Amino acid sequence: MVQGNGKETVIEVRNLVVGFGDHVVLDHVDLDVYRGEILGFVGGSGAGKSVLMRTIIGLLPKREGSIKVLGVDLAQASDAERQAIERRWGVLFQQGALFSSLTVRENLQFPIREYLDLSPQLLDEMATAKLEMVGLDASVLGKVPSELSGGMTKRVALARALALDPEIVFLDEPTSGLDPIGAGDFDSLIATLQRTLGLTVFMVTHDLDSLHTVCDRIAVLADHKVIATGTMDAMLASTHSWLRSYFHGKRSRAIQPQVANP
Amino acid sequence: MGNQLLETTADGEVLRLAGNGSWVAENAPALEAEILAITDRTDDIKRADIEMAQVRQLDTFGAWLLERLTRGLSARGCETKVTGLKDDYRALVDEVHGVKPVPSVSYRGVHPVAESLASVGKGVASVGETLVAILNMLGALSVALLRVIARPRSFRFASMVHQLDKVGWRAVPIIVLITFLIGCIIAQQGIFHFRKFGADTYVVDMVGILVLRELGVLIVTIMVAGRSGSAYTAELGSMKMREEIDALRTMGFDPVEVLILPRIVALLIAVPILTFLGSMAALYGGALVCWLYGGIDPDIYVQRLKEAISLDTFKVGMIKAPFMALVIGVVACVEGLAVKGSSESLGLQTTASVVESIFLVIVLDGCFAIFFASIGM
Numbered sequence: 001m002v003q004g005n006g007k008e009t010v011i012e013v014r015n016l017v018v019g020f021g022d023h024v025v026l027d028h029v030d031l032d033v034y035r036g037e038i039l040g041f042v043g044g045s046g047a048g049k050s051v052l053m054r055t056i057i058g059l060l061p062k063r064e065g066s067i068k069v070l071g072v073d074l075a076q077a078s079d080a081e082r083q084a085i086e087r088r089w090g091v092l093f094q095q096g097a098l099f100s101s102l103t104v105r106e107n108l109q110f111p112i113r114e115y116l117d118l119s120p121q122l123l124d125e126m127a128t129a130k131l132e133m134v135g136l137d138a139s140v141l142g143k144v145p146s147e148l149s150g151g152m153t154k155r156v157a158l159a160r161a162l163a164l165d166p167e168i169v170f171l172d173e174p175t176s177g178l179d180p181i182g183a184g185d186f187d188s189l190i191a192t193l194q195r196t197l198g199l200t201v202f203m204v205t206h207d208l209d210s211l212h213t214v215c216d217r218i219a220v221l222a223d224h225k226v227i228a229t230g231t232m233d234a235m236l237a238s239t240h241s242w243l244r245s246y247f248h249g250k251r252s253r254a255i256q257p258q259v260a261n262p
Numbered sequence: 263m264g265n266q267l268l269e270t271t272a273d274g275e276v277l278r279l280a281g282n283g284s285w286v287a288e289n290a291p292a293l294e295a296e297i298l299a300i301t302d303r304t305d306d307i308k309r310a311d312i313e314m315a316q317v318r319q320l321d322t323f324g325a326w327l328l329e330r331l332t333r334g335l336s337a338r339g340c341e342t343k344v345t346g347l348k349d350d351y352r353a354l355v356d357e358v359h360g361v362k363p364v365p366s367v368s369y370r371g372v373h374p375v376a377e378s379l380a381s382v383g384k385g386v387a388s389v390g391e392t393l394v395a396i397l398n399m400l401g402a403l404s405v406a407l408l409r410v411i412a413r414p415r416s417f418r419f420a421s422m423v424h425q426l427d428k429v430g431w432r433a434v435p436i437i438v439l440i441t442f443l444i445g446c447i448i449a450q451q452g453i454f455h456f457r458k459f460g461a462d463t464y465v466v467d468m469v470g471i472l473v474l475r476e477l478g479v480l481i482v483t484i485m486v487a488g489r490s491g492s493a494y495t496a497e498l499g500s501m502k503m504r505e506e507i508d509a510l511r512t513m514g515f516d517p518v519e520v521l522i523l524p525r526i527v528a529l530l531i532a533v534p535i536l537t538f539l540g541s542m543a544a545l546y547g548g549a550l551v552c553w554l555y556g557g558i559d560p561d562i563y564v565q566r567l568k569e570a571i572s573l574d575t576f577k578v579g580m581i582k583a584p585f586m587a588l589v590i591g592v593v594a595c596v597e598g599l600a601v602k603g604s605s606e607s608l609g610l611q612t613t614a615s616v617v618e619s620i621f622l623v624i625v626l627d628g629c630f631a632i633f634f635a636s637i638g639m
Contacts (some may be wrong), residue, residue, distance in 0.1 A: 101606030116287055122294055122327075129326050138362065139535045165287055165321040196353040198320070218310020 007034035009068075010168055010200050011056060013114040016065035018048070018055050025051045027224035028065070033168075038194055040211045043221030049204045050094070052168055052221065053238065056202075057091055058082075070167065087115055089168040090161030096153040098145040104131075104156050105141040111163045116130065130159040135189060151182045155189075162193065169204040175210055183207060187214045208247070219245075268296045275308040277340075281317040285324025293327050301334030310335045319569055325354045329361070347582060358413060363570045380514030392618065395596045399518075403526065403592070428633040429490040430532030436489075441481055445473060445547030453556040462556055466566035467528075469548035470477035478541030480627060483586040486533055487619040491594040495615035498598025499608045507599070517599075526591035533587035534580060537630035574639050582630050586623050593619040 011033035018026040025048040033039050043049045054060045056067055058074055065075055072085055097106050108127040112118060118126070128138045134155040145153060154174060161169055174190065175183035185205075191214045194201055203213060211218055212232055219229040222242045228235065235247050268287060269280040279300070285293060312331065317324070329575065332342045347355060372380075410417045451467035501507050507517050545567070552558040558566075597615035601608050 100604035112287075117291055119291070119294060122290065122323075124325065125326060125330070125361075129322060129358050132361045133322070133357060144604060165323065196357050198350065221431075 007037075009033065010035045010070055011202065012066075012068040013052075013056065014066050016052070016055065016067065017063040018060060019063060024224060026055070026221075029221075029224075029226050031219055031226050031229070032044055033200060033202055034217075035200050036194075036198060037216040038190070038203060038214055039151065040215030040218045041202065041204045041221065042206065042211065042218060044242075045206075047221050048224065049221055050172055053172055053202065053204055057089065058086075073190075089167055089170065090164070090166035091170045092154070092157050092172060092174055094172045096145070096157035098148075098157055098160070100145050103141065104143050104145070104148070107145070108160050108163055111160065113166060126163075128175060130162055131156070133162065133193065134159045135185065146194060150177050151179075151186075154178065154186065157188075158190070161190045162197070165197065166199070168200045168202065169244055171205075173204055173206065175205065175207045178254060180209075183209065184213075190214055266296065267293045268300070270300060272305065272307070275306060277307045277335075278313070279309040279310060281314045283317070283629075284319040285317050285327065286319050286321045287323045290323040290327065293324065295325055297331045297334070300331065301338075305341050305588075307338075309341045310343070312342065312344045312394060313346050314344060314348075314574075317348075317351075320348075320351040320354065322354065322358065325351065325358045326361070328355060329358045337518045338411075357632060358395075385613065391514040392596070394600060395600070396592055397588060399522075399592050399596045402518045403523065403597075406516060406523045409516075409519065410433045410523065416519070418520060418524045421520075422527050425525050425528035426532055428493070429486065429528055430535060433486065433532070433536060437482055437485055437536050437540050440485060441473075441478060442543040442547040444477060444481055445469065445544030446551045448472060448477070448544075449548035449551035450555055453552065457556075463558060463562070463566055465556065466548075466558070466563055467570035469545065470567050470571040471543050471575055473544040473548070474571060474579045476579070476627065478544055479537045479579045479582050480623070481544075482537045483533060483583070483623045484589060484620055486529070486536065486587070487590045487594075487623060488616055490529065490532075491590045492612050492616050494591070494594035495598040495601075495612045496608065498522075499601030499611055502599060502601045503603060503605075503608065522595045525595065526588065529587040529591040530584050533590075534583040537580060537583040541576075578630075578634050578639055582627065585630075588621045589626060590619045593622060 013031040016026055016029040016031075017024065017062050022170060029052065031052070041052070051060060055062050056069065062075075066075065068074075069085055070088060072081055074082060074085065077085065089195050093119055100103075101111065102110065105124070105127050105217050108130055112123060112126060115123060131137060131140065136152065136155050136159070140148065140152065140156070145156070148156060154177075158171075158174070161171075171190070172198070175186050178186060187210050190201060190203070193199060194214075203210070203215065215232065217229060217231060218235050220235070220243060227240060228238060228243060235243055238244070238247075267281065267283050267285065271278045271280075283289070298544075312328070314320075314328070320328075328344070333342065335342045343354075449465055449469050452468050453462060455470075456462055456465055456621060498507070501521070506519070510517050510520055549560055549563045552562055562633050594615045597611040597618070601611045
C-alpha cells in the first residue's frame with residue numbers, strides 16, 4: 001500500500017488489459033494514484049481514457065491484470081466488500097447522469113437515503129449544504145434535471161458524487177461543454193473541495209488549463225499504454241512526440257508562452 | 263456512556279461540551295439526537311464551550327451538525343465557542359458555516375377527496391388537449407402530404423420502406439399465429455354450443471362473418487398498436503428528449519414530413535395487408551378445427567363459407583383497416599412528441615399511446631358498425 005516515496009496508493013492498476021472483440025483498448029497498463037492528489041488523465045480522443053476509468057469503477061470487464069482500490073482487489077472482493085468500497089467513491093459522469101425523473105433534492109438525497117437512516121430535516125440540510133459547496137443554492141432543489149443548464153447539471157452531479165463524503169472522486173471530463181469562465185470556476189471548485197474534504201481526484205480531461213492549474217500529477221495514455229506520469233513541468237520537458245504535440249500544440253501556447261517561444 | 267459522541271457537563275450558567283469519536287455520516291443519526299437533546303434543553307445557559315480536540319474524524323455531516331449545534335445555541339442567546347478543532351477540519355467547518363438555513367419544505371397533504379376530484383378534472387381536461395393535439399397532427403400531416411404530392415421527390419421513400427419492414431413484414435409471423443389461434447378458438451366454441459341445436463354447420467357462417475367483418479381487423483390493429491404504436495412513441499419520444507427533433511427543425515426540415523409521414527404511410531400500407539393475412543389465417547384455423555374437432559369436411563366448409571359471406575362482408579373489414587392505421591399512427595406520434603425531458607415521461611406517454619390507440623380503434627369500430635348497418639352493408 002505505502003510506496004517508497006511515503007505516499008499511500010489508493011488506486012493501483014497493474015498489467016491491465018481491456019478489449020472489445022479483437023480490438024485491444026488497454027494493453028498492460030500500470031497506474032498508481034496516491035492519496036490526496038489530483039491526477040489528470042489525458043490521451044487522444046478514443047484512446048481509452050474513459051475505458052480505464054469505467055474499468056476501475058467496475059462498469060467494464062477486464063481481461064487480465066489487477067485493480068486495487070483502497071487496498072481491495074475488486075475482482076476478488078465479496079459483494080459486501082465491494083459495496084463498502086463503492087460507498088467510498090463518487091463518480092461524475094460526462095453528461096452528469098442525473099436521474100431525470102427525480103428532482104435535484106431527490107437526486108442528492110438518493111445515495112444518502114440508501115446508506116444512512118437520517119431524519120428528513122438533516123437530509124434536506126445536507127442536500128443544501130452539498131449544493132452550496134458546489135456553488136449553487138437551495139433555489140434549485142425543487143427543479144428537475146431537464147430544467148438545469150449544462151454548468152448547473154455538472155455542479156449538481158458533482159454534489160451528488162460528493163453526497164456521501166467519498167475519499168475518491170472520479171471525474172469524466174468535468175469541464176467539457178462549459179465556457180472558459182465556468183470551466184475555470186469548476187477547476188477552482190474541485191481544488192477547493194479537494195483541500196477541504198481531503199479528496200483524491202481522478203480526472204479524465206482534455207482541458208489544458210485544468211491540467212495546468214489544478215492537477216498535481218498527469219498521466220498520459222497513448223498507444224494503449226500509460227506512456228508517462230509526472231508533473232506538468234515533466235510533461236512539458238518530455239521529448240516524446242505525442243507529448244510534444246499535445247502540450248506544445250497551438251492550443252497550449254496561451255498557457256505556456258515561454259515554452260512555445262523559447 | 264463511554265461511546266457518547268458529545269459529552270455534556272453543566273456548570274452553572276456554563277455548558278461544557280466535549281466532542282468524541284468519529285463525527286462522520288454513519289454516526290450522524292446518533293449525533294443528531296444528542297445535539298437535539300442539547301438545543302432543546304430549557305435551563306438557563308449563558309455560555310457554551312465546545313471542545314473538539316477528541317474528535318478523530320470529521321466529514322461534511324459532522325461539520326454541519328457542529329454548525330447546527332452552534333446555531334441552535336446562539337439562537338437562544340448563548341455565547342458559543344468552539345476550541346481544539348484540528349487544522350485539517352477548519353476549512354470544512356468554515357465551508358458549511360456559510361450554508362443558509364434550509365427553507366422548510368412543507369409536505370402538507372391535500373384532502374384525499376379534493377385530490378381525487380382534481381385528478382378527475384385534470385383527466386377530463388387532458389382528454390380535450392389530446393383531441394386538439396390529434397387534430398393538429400392531422401392538419402400538419404395533410405399539409406406535409408400536400409407538399410409531398412407537389413414535390414414527390416421530397417418523400418422519404420427509403421425511410422418508409424424501412425418502417426414498412428419493421429411494422430409490416432416483421433409483424434407477419436406473430437399476427438398470423440395469433441389470428442390463427444383466435445380462429446381456432448371461435449370455431450371450437452361455436453361447434454361446442456351449436457351442436458346442442460344440431461346446427462354444427464352454422465359455425466362456418468359465424469366464423470366467416472365474425473372474422474372478416476370484425477375480429478380480423480380488431481385483433482390486427484390491437485396487435486399493431488401494442489407492437490408498432492408503442493415503438494413509434496418511444497422512438498419519437500427519445501428523439502425529442504435528445505433534441506434530435508429540434509436539430510432537424512433548425513436544419514430546415516419539417517419533422518412531420520421527415521419522421522412522421524413515412525411512419526404513417528408505412529402503417530397505412532401494412533395494416534390492410536396484415537388484416538388480410540390475419541383474416542385468412544383465422545379462417546384457416548377455423549377450418550382446421552371444424553375438420554378435426556367438428557367433423558366438417560374442408561370441402562363443405564368452403565361451400566358453406568361461399569354461401570355465408572358476400573364480398574361486402576370482406577369489404578367491411580378491409581375498408582376499416584386504413585382508418586384504424588391512421589388512428590394508431592397519429593396517436594403514437596402525438597404522444598411521442600409530447601414526451602418531456604425525463605425518462606418517466608417517456609414511459610408515461612408510451613403507455614398513454616397504446617391505451618389511447620386501442621380505445622380509439624374500438625370506438626371507431628363501433629362507429630363503423632353503425633355506419634355500415636345504416637347503409638345496409
